Amino acid sequence: MPFEKVPFGSIEAFNxxxxxxxxxxxxxxxDPEINxxxxxxxxxxxEKFPLNYGHIPQTFAxxxxxxxxxxxxxxxxxxxxxxxxxTIGILKVTDEGKKDDKILAVAIAETGLEHLQDIAxxxxxxxxxxxxxxxxxxxxxxxxISYTEILGKNEAVKxxxxxxxxxxx
Numbered sequence: 587m588p589f590e591k592v593p594f595g596s597i598e599a600f601n602x603x604x605x606x607x608x609x610x611x612x613x614x615x616x617d618p619e620i621n622x623x624x625x626x627x628x629x630x631x632x633e634k635f636p637l638n639y640g641h642i643p644q645t646f647a648x649x650x651x652x653x654x655x656x657x658x659x660x661x662x663x664x665x666x667x668x669x670x671x672x673t674i675g676i677l678k679v680t681d682e683g684k685k686d687d688k689i690l691a692v693a694i695a696e697t698g699l700e701h702l703q704d705i706a707x708x709x710x711x712x713x714x715x716x717x718x719x720x721x722x723x724x725x726x727x728x729x730x731i732s733y734t735e736i737l738g739k740n741e742a743v744k745x746x747x748x749x750x751x752x753x754x755x
Contacts, residue, residue, distance in 0.1 A: 588621050592668055594644035594750050597743060599694055602655045602669045606639040607662035614665055616641050616652065623666060633722050636715040638663045638693075645749035648685035653749040655689040656716065658708075659696050670694045675705035676742035677716060678734045686731075689742050690716075705738040 615626040641652035671691035
């Protein structure tokens with residue numbers, strides 16, 4: 587199935603197309619013009635993506651692209667895999683002056699992570715690894731990127747609803 591045809595799913599169980607596996611150093615990105623995932627940037631040294639990272643199909647975000655998501659899972663998920671997720675929070679990010687928020691989600695198939703239902707359920711060290719990642723990115727990619735806060739499930743659901751609805755207009 588072409589990536590452009592992957593359905594959103596529902597607010598309770600939306601799909602994420604994984605672009606970067608947890609621990610990855612190569613940032614891949616979906617390119618709608620060629621309907622493929624392409625290499626976008628590379629991290630060097632010890633810096634790695636703290637979680638699986640990808641996009642939520644059939645959405646439209648404030649940065650004029652698809653809404654992004656970080657996915658908690660026990661193991662890295664292969665690039666190109668479609669994962670049904672539930673949201674637990676949202677990372678508020680600005681990239682080159684544009685709002686570029688990231689949904690924080692959990693892979694529904696991960697029965698061992700059923701206890702993760704809201705941002706308060708995430709261990710502090712995991713949240714710190716996300717914060718540290720965003721503190722490192724501006725220098726690593728020579729871009730003006732910053733995060734301001736991490737909010738819970740209710741705020742994330744509002745962003746999901748807006749991005750999904752906006753994509754249908």
